[in-house]
Amino acid sequence: MDFIKTTESESHYSNLEQMSISELLQNINTEDKTVPNAVENALPQIHGLVEQVVAKLKQGGRLFYIGAGTSGRLGIVDASECPPTFGVSHDLVIGLIAGGDSAIRKAVEFAEDSKEQGWSDLQEYKISEEDVVVGIAASGTTPYVIGALEQCNANNIVTGCITCNQNSPLALTAKFPIEVVVGPEFVTGSSRMKAGTAQKLVLNMITTATMIQLGRVKGNKMVDMQLSNNKLVERGIKMIMDEINIGSEEAKQLLDTHKSVRSAIQAYNGNK
Structure with missing residues (x-):
């Protein structure tokens, strides 16, 4: 052609x-x-x-x-x-x-x-x-x-x-x-x-x-996203709340400690 x-x-x-x-x-x-x-x-x-x-x-x-x-x-x-x-x-x-x-x-x-x-x-x-x-x-x-x-x-x-x-x-x-x-x-x-x-x-x-x-998404969530602004931090907190069924304050503390949604969820599940 x-x-x-x-x-x-x-x-x-x-x-x-x-x-x-x-x-x-x-x-x-x-x-x-x-x-x-x-x-x-x-x-x-x-x-x-x-x-x-x-x-x-x-x-x-x-x-x-x-x-x-x-x-x-x-x-x-x-x-x-x-x-x-x-x-x-x-x-x-x-x-x-x-x-x-x-x-x-x-x-x-x-x-x-x-x-x-x-x-x-x-x-x-x-x-x-x-x-x-x-x-x-x-x-x-x-x-x-x-x-x-x-x-x-x-x-x-x-x-x-x-x-x-x-x-x-x-x-x-x-x-x-x-x-x-x-x-x-x-x-x-x-x-x-x-x-x-x-x-x-x-x-x-x-x-x-x-x-x-490559495993960079869990379910349908961006669990490895960079927490580079307040909007993304709020999204991360909500992801953690939805994934492990906890309140917003506990989810925020987990995210503050572990600095990523994936790490926060893994740490919570590992400590149960």
């Missing part, structure tokens, strides 16, 4: 500037509703990549996301949320973006066009066969990402990708590609919209499923 970049295809809508606010919002929402179905179609591919990630992380490896622009930022967001949500090290899931950390806030011109820089950035982390590298690019044509995955393949490192075009160069490079084909954007070519939403949904799936498989 020929490669057609549907993320750049003409919008189904025209004369956007003539639409009312209500019409704009309704039409954007109509397009957004198609994204979960596109993700559902990619579930077998997502399953295949998650299996690889779980296996490597259980053996002591790490998960790397690498991307440019919106795709790179989404990978960094997902990686940065793993430590507070699941209590894992900041070194377990790592997000890299073309142009470095300054590109998180402000676009760095032409940073994505180097086929060598992505691999160079990965090497700073002493990337090895123990790790998994997932390239993120809505277009599936970003040189920074493709070059990095090509070098990973050459060094026997498991590679995956998240892209929104079928049979893209990136998907053909990754050993475990995920292709979520969302079609044309409401604003032609604005892949921060449906494509970005699709990528975020897939990233949520990858890390959430992986962390559950």
